[in-house]
């Protein structure tokens with residue numbers, strides 16, 4: 001066991017909340033782009049001649065570099081080695097570069113060119129060049145936006161530890177949800193109004209440049225603060241991150257419990273959203289024009305509830321229990337979604353709202369809890385390892401649900417908007433999501449037990465740590 005002395009909790013409240021606003025705004029601009037193309041699927045098919053598999057390839061591009069080339073992990077190590085300012089500017093640079101490539105691909109006239117890939121004369125696959133370049137752009141963007149997610153977390157921890165940390169992290173997550181809501185509601189009307197599917201991307205690029213400016217202002221404040229803090233008497237420099245720290249992180253049981261809880265929980269929520277509109281139409285008989293509005297309630301609820309639950313964690317504690325309750329809610333929601341007899345519209349609205357509460361509870365406690373389990377100097381790498389494993393779930397669970405629907409859930413046909421479409425019985429997919437929820441409960445319980453054993457303080461108020469913020473903190 002090693003002990004280090006935490007840096008002094010610095011800065012005035014005004015400065016701290018300003019910093020939170022600047023970093024969160026930058027993250028918001030990234031989150032808008034992450035979801036801005038989702039409402040445009042039909043438009044891309046109508047105007048650019050894409051089909052569903054083109055769209056599927058493009059969407060999956062988000063995780064390619066992060067998952068297979070381990071870019072997320074490298075991003076976390078860069079964050080720990082070089083600090084939040086360097087990592088943040090790099091993230092925004094990647095987001096801008098990736099979005100520029102995507103914008104060019106969507107708006108350029110490539111004359112229907114096709115890119116083919118072959119080995120030894122055997123054709124592997126061919127894809128429209130436009131789709132390929134747009135996908136590559138989205139892949140580069142995906143590295144940047146995931147990296148800004150972990151960078152924002154570490155920056156918020158740097159400025160808020162010991163003082164309303166969970167509230168601040170909750171507000172940061174809420175900023176991401178505002179970004180998602182802007183994309184969900186603004187993208188399609190703008191593209192329709194201009195008749196150009198690239199128009200929302202152009203606006204996003206402008207937003208991202210403002211996000212970059214916002215982050216640069218943060219950098220000035222952060223550097224000034226660092227200089228001032230270094231000169232405070234009694235402040236010892238924190239140990240630097242070493243590669244061997246990864247092994248140390250990997251040896252922490254609670255870290256794995258929280259990571260597995262994270263992948264299970266997020267795999268039960270974000271992939272659900274990809275199918276939620278169809279579920280509303282087919283099970284709850286919501287009109288297609290209105291069906292997307294019900295799942296869209298989810299981010300709105302989060303905007304208020306995530307900071308609220310964060311604040312409860314700060315003042316009253318019960319972090320592990322909050323994660324447990326959020327996981328239990330998943331099981332209730334998906335079990336009710338699975339019951340074939342429950343088809344009332346209002347039921348769908350209530351269940352989505354409760355799901356929104358779950359998606360506020362778990363993140364509001366999960367991200368601050370990581371700071372109690374791993375030391376600050378390893379935080380970037382720890383968050384990136386959690387995100388990396390979570391990205392596997394986010395990439396493959398939608399695929400799993402698609403396969404299950406295709407092979408086990410076809411229940412005839414149905415006419416939607418005058419078009420004969422396949423009718424799916426969503427019982428099995430909902431039970432799979434409920435299963436993820438049940439497993440989340442198991443890992444939340446394991447986490448709570450481990451906390452009781454090791455005394456991480458997950459059940460203690462974060463603000464209580466304020467008194468300890470300038471004293472010694474135990475580090476594994």
Ligand SMILES: C[C@H](N)C(=O)N[C@@H](CCCCN)C(=O)O
Pocket residue numbers: 146148149150152153172173176363367387390
């Ligand atoms: C999808 C992404 N990897 C993720 O986990 N996002 C979380 C937390 C974001 C933390 C932002 N500083 C989310 O709830 O959106």
